[in-house]
Amino acid sequence: MQDDISGWNEWEAAFKDIPELASPSELHGLVMGIVAVAQAPTGDEWQYMLQQLDFEPLDTNALQLLVDEAEDAAAALADDSLDYMPMLPDDQHTLEERVQCLADWCNGVVLGFGLASGHLRNDESELLQDLQDVAAVEFEASDDDEEGEASYADLVEFVRLIPVSLSTGRQKQPLAETAIFKKNLKNQASSARTVQDDNISIVEMFTPDRPS
Secondary structure (H helix, E strand, C coil), rough: HHHHHCHHHHHHHHHHHCCCCCCCCHEEEHHHHHHHHCCCCCHHHHHHHHHHHCCCCCCCHHHHHHHHHHHHHHHHHHHCCCCCCCCCCCCCCCCHHHHHHHHHHHHHHHHHHHHHHHCCCHHHHHHHHHHHHHCCCCCCCCHHHHHHHHHHHHHHHHHHHHHHHCCCCCCEECCHHHHHCCCCHHHHHHHHHHCCCCCCCHHHHHCCCCCC
């Protein structure tokens, strides 16, 4: 199954019982948000960061998954082939579950970016707003059809390239020198989770015929 190839099954087994996570996709989004603006965290840096976010310490295997994925993600963002994908369940799962995991992933990217970065470049606020809008999408039964599947695929392709845009042209700092290791980490996390009220059209990509 595709879940075995993508790593979803391994991540689901390693991280599904963490109460602070909506899904493994949210944690993968956190990885992508961090490595878009900073160097890949070491194991000790991951443990410290997650402790500050009220996570219980990860066991050795789960921690190594994060370390390896962050290194792979950082390399993927620097690769012109752009062939990385968000950590999402495959199409053996319901469309509703996949949409929710995509929303979780987007939320994780915003959180990771907010924790690891102290500034926005030109046009990046719009990119983060796009992610926040996808994170706020609400699935409806009428979306569960071929058009919904196509729109979901379009959304995945759209949002997966946002970390690439956030990463391009940045000088990546060691994580220890970024905002994530400074004071008020929990306040930064709360701020990074806040969804703004701007009206961005990307949500309509999922349900294009739904009245705004």
